[in-house]
Amino acid sequence: MNEAPETAQQPVVVKKYANRRLYNTESSSYITLDNLAEMVRKDRDFVVYDAKTGEDITRGVLTQIIVEEEGKGNALLPTNFLRQLIGIYGSNVPSLVPRYFEEAMANFARQQESVRETVSKTLGSFMPPGMEEVGRKNMAMMERALTLFSPFYREAGAKAGPDAPQDSQDEITALRAEVERLQHELATLHAKTK
Template sequence: MTTKKSDDQDRVVIKKYANRRLYNTATSSYVTLDHLSQMVKDNTDFVVYDAKTGEDITRPVLTQIIVEEENKGQNLLPISFLRQLIGFYGDSLQGLVPSYLEQAMRSFAHNQEQMREYMQGTMQGIFPFGQFEEMNKQNMALFEQTMKMFSPFLQEEADKANASAEAAKNGKPAKNDASLDDLKSQLEAMQAQLNSLVNNKASK
């Protein structure tokens, strides 16, 4: 069982009771998932505990917020991505996926202000496609470097992939690792979705 930590003084503590009600100890008031969602958007750090057991249930509550947002029609997660993500549960690369996704989102967030400026530029009929494409290439390179840093296994697989490509040129059969291909496909899907969003904005 996970209990409260000493660093909770720097975070808002939310208690969840058996009746599923959420209580904000900082404001001494009951809140909803919508309130917690807004707190996330406002960069307000919080932790959620089961009022009875003291267990940290922040992860399932955040997951529930995502489910609620998706049900409202604000779909951010493509079906293909969800299928791939589910497929990694129990996979040998399961331990790598959280760090990979976290780094990918950090990189995306790092450039979000620049992306917003680009999007605003489309409203004025001006869009610096060259700069945006270059930023995407930099992100892709960062993702690949991150993957290599996370595990020596990935570096070995990358070497195998290069060897396979070379073998294919020489007419020799080569085997591809399905898990690594899935990671690459996931990254390509994210990139395609971002490019699609940009193209839609630019065409308006």
């Protein structure tokens, strides 16, 4: 018996009403921009249509999500970059920019995955028996460190707030201490193997 090939998940259709409310037709419920941002982080595709005209307004809504994230203190876009981006709109190269950004983000994602794999392979070979749990904790910490460099990823449950910069600083300090501890352990293990 032939099985039908597995099809890609269809994008969620969201309708935006004149009162600025967003309606998720898949869940039959009203949602917020934060819900849409979470869908992006979970790689769930969606398309937003103006409920009255039927016009695809997805780009505008995605831009609005970025503006809100920037306003919450999650500033990822440097001021000079924003100025340069605005300057491009008045030039003759805007058609090249979207493709460039897509390629740059794809390369970034590949490099991030490569770092994860390298760290996993490197730390895995130095783990003595019984250290798997420590290894898992260290990998989880490395994962958190890598997310600091990913502009479109934030762990589920992580909340942005006025104390976010201090939390990030505390996490960086903790990561540095963990790296130093790991370096010391690796040096000790290396010395024992000689």
